[in-house]
Amino acid sequence: MEWSMASLLEFWDLVREVWNQGVYGINLPQILAALVIILFSLMVRSLFTRYVLGALTRLSHRSATSLDNSVIQALREPLRFVPVLLGIFLASRVMHLSDSAEAFVYNINRSLVAFTLFWAFFCISTPVGNALTRSSRLLTEAMGEWLVKFARLVFVTMGAATILELWGVAVAPIIAGFGLFGVAVALGAQDLFKNLIAGLFVLGERRFETGDWIQVDGVVEGTVLQIGFRTTTIRRFDRAPVYVPNARLADNAVTNFSRMSHRRIRWMLGVEYRTTLEQLREIRDGIERYILESDEFARPDEVATFVRIDSFNDSSIDILLYCFTHTTVWGEWLEIKERLACRIKEIVEAAGTGFAFPSRSLYLENTGEVAEVFPLSPGQDDGATPAGGVAATPVR
Secondary structure (H helix, E strand, C coil): CHHHHHHHHHHHHHHHHHHHHCECCECHHHHHHHHHHHHHHHHHHHHHHHHHHHHHHHHHHHCCCCHHHHHHHHCHHHHHHHHHHHHHHHHHHHCCCCHHHHHHHHHHHHHHHHHHHHHHHHHHHHHHHHHHHHHCCCCCHHHHHHHHHHHHHHHHHHHHHHHHHHCCCCHHHHHHHHHHHHHHHHHHCHHHHHHHHHHHHHHHHCCCCCCCEEEECCCEEEEEEEECCCEEEEECCCCCEEEEEHHHHHHCCEEEHHHCCCEEEEEEEEECCCCCHHHHHHHHHHHHHHHHHCCCECCCCCCCCEEEEEEECCCCEEEEEEEEECCCCHHHHHHHHHHHHHHHHHHHHHCCCCECCCCCCCCCCCCCCEECCCCCCCCCCCCCCCHHHCCCCEEC
C-alpha cells in the first residue's frame, strides 16, 4: 500500500513537472491559452468577415464610384487575415518566453505585419491601376496593365527586402550581387531588352491597343489580344495565336484597321467594246447617282469619290469605281458591296450592253494568191519537201 501510494505521488510529481516545464520551458497552461486565443481569433475572423466586411461592401455599393467597391473586394483576404494576425500576437504575449525565443517570436510578428501590409498593397494595385487608366487620357489599357504589373513587382520586391531586413539579412550586398549578375545576363539577353524597349515605344506611341485589328507587313494580320513585356499576342482570323516580338512591331510598318474612318471600294468594271458612247455615259451616271443618293456611302466632300471611264483594255472598256463606305465593320461592308454589285449589273443590263470577258479576235485575209504546184520526184511521197529541201511558195 505504501509502495502504491509512493508511486502515485511520484507519478503526480512527474505530471506536475511536465505541466510546469511543458515544451522548451513553456508550461502547458500557457500553450493551451495560446491555442485558445488563436482558435478564438479564427472565430472572430468569421464574424469580422460577415459583419464588418459586409457593412463596408454595402456602403461601397451606395457610392457613385466603383473604385471603393473594387478596393474593398481586393482587400478582402488581407483584411480577413488581420484577426488571425492579432491572435498570433496575443498568443505570443501570453507565453513567457526566454530572451532568444521572445526575439524570434517578435521577428515573426513583425514579418507577418510587413507581409500583410505589402499583400494589401499588392492587391489594391489592380483596381487603382484600372481606375487611373479609365480616368486618364494619357494611359491606354495596355499601359495600365504594364503599370499594374510593375507596381506588383515593386511591392513584392519591397516586401521581401523588408522581411529580410527584419531578420538581420543585409539586402544591399544581395542587390549589388544581382546587379553584377544582371550585367552578365544583359550581355547575353540583348534581344530581351530590345523587345522590352520596343514594347515601351509601342505603348508610348499608341500604335494599337488590345482588341484592335492590325496588319504588320510581312509578319501577321489579326486582332491584338495582349501587349506583353517581350511579345505581343495577335490572334489571326483562323483563330491561331501568334506571339510577335515587340521589336518586329517597332521596326515594321503597322496598319491599324480599327482606326479607319471609312472603308474603301475600288473596282475596275469592264464593258464590251460594242458599247456605244451613250451607253457608257448612261452606265457611269447610273452608278454615280446610286452612290450619291445612298446614305451608306461617304460624300465626295469627305473622301475621294470617282466613277470615270478610265482606259481601253485588251478586251474591254474599263470604268473606274472608287468610293468609301461609312461603316468600317467588315460584315456590313460586305453587304454594302453586294448591294452595289447587284445594282451595277442592273444598270449595265438596262443600258443594253454587257460585261466584257477576255477574248481574242482572229482575222483571215484572202489575198487571191495561187500556190505553184511541183511534180513529185520518183520515189517521193505526197506531202514531202521538193527536191533540194525547198518548200513550195506562192506565186505573186
